Amino acid sequence: MGKLSPRHAVVDNNICVACGSCADICPMGAMEIVSGVFARPVEERCVGCGRCARECPASAIRVEVRS
Amino acid sequence: MNKQRRWYHYLWLWSIIYFSLGLVNILFAWLGLISFCLPLILAIGGGNKLFCNRYCDRGQLLRVMGSQAGLSMRREMPEWMKGRAFRYGFMVFFFAMFFNIIYVSWLVASGIQGLNEAVTVLWSLQLPWSWSYSSGIEPWVAQFAFGLYSLMLTSEIIAIAAMLIYKPRSWCVFCPMGTLTQTICRARYVPTIK
Numbered sequence: 001m002g003k004l005s006p007r008h009a010v011v012d013n014n015i016c017v018a019c020g021s022c023a024d025i026c027p028m029g030a031m032e033i034v035s036g037v038f039a040r041p042v043e044e045r046c047v048g049c050g051r052c053a054r055e056c057p058a059s060a061i062r063v064e065v066r067s
Numbered sequence: 068m069n070k071q072r073r074w075y076h077y078l079w080l081w082s083i084i085y086f087s088l089g090l091v092n093i094l095f096a097w098l099g100l101i102s103f104c105l106p107l108i109l110a111i112g113g114g115n116k117l118f119c120n121r122y123c124d125r126g127q128l129l130r131v132m133g134s135q136a137g138l139s140m141r142r143e144m145p146e147w148m149k150g151r152a153f154r155y156g157f158m159v160f161f162f163a164m165f166f167n168i169i170y171v172s173w174l175v176a177s178g179i180q181g182l183n184e185a186v187t188v189l190w191s192l193q194l195p196w197s198w199s200y201s202s203g204i205e206p207w208v209a210q211f212a213f214g215l216y217s218l219m220l221t222s223e224i225i226a227i228a229a230m231l232i233y234k235p236r237s238w239c240v241f242c243p244m245g246t247l248t249q250t251i252c253r254a255r256y257v258p259t260i261k
Contacts, residue, residue, distance in 0.1 A: 018249055019239035020120030024130065036116035036252030057237040058149050
């Protein structure tokens with residue numbers, strides 16, 4: 001496994017409407033929709049670019065520094 | 068990583084075809100039931116929101132208009148519009164309107180009420196639409212078509228307005244079908260440790 005990006009997307013599952021706009025826009029294919037309930041970033045692929053956060057209509061995604 | 072364009076990325080064309088067909092012959096409005104049935108089949112049968120995620124023609128149209136054509140102002144939606152009260156309230160209202168269409172169609176079928184050859188936009192503005200209907204079919208069939216076309220056109224107008232003011236797919240936040248299918252998926256969801 002390669003080195004993880006210093007930043008990554010974090011999804012608030014309570015706000016996410018699972019519309020899939022984040023998965024659609026993600027250039028890395030790093031967003032998956034879990035059972036139609038919420039979006040989840042694939043940590044190994046997410047580079048923390050923030051495109052998903054800008055696209056999310058529910059403002060359920062933010063980009064954070066990995067802990 | 069380049070994302071390959073797939074056939075479903077062009078489903079936005081279906082929205083344009085659907086509303087165009089309704090201008091020619093209102094009976095094509097019945098095809099709108101696909102947008103009601105398919106999400107439910109996928110949610111109940113598959114436990115997913117694949118329709119919203121891939122196959123929703125409206126979602127694709129909002130993406131094309133809002134993101135690709137740059138028509139969206141991309142403002143943040145007000146908190147109350149993202150809240151559960153509004154989402155579920157709008158869903159109940161929307162389905163009440165849908166069942167009202169069925170009720171009115173039943174009244175027409177029973178002969179209690181005559182056929183209203185009009186498309187009603189935003190539940191108030193009646194547009195004459197008689198050119199798209201030719202007699203010879205059961206009046207209730209046409210009445211349901213007028214009603215469904217009205218509902219589809221009204222929700223399309225609201226979706227486009229939300230796209231223009233807020234983010235491209237803002238409609239998806241309070242889309243009644245999206246809210247319903249997510250509720251179904253949530254009920255079916257069994258968390259797994261990953």
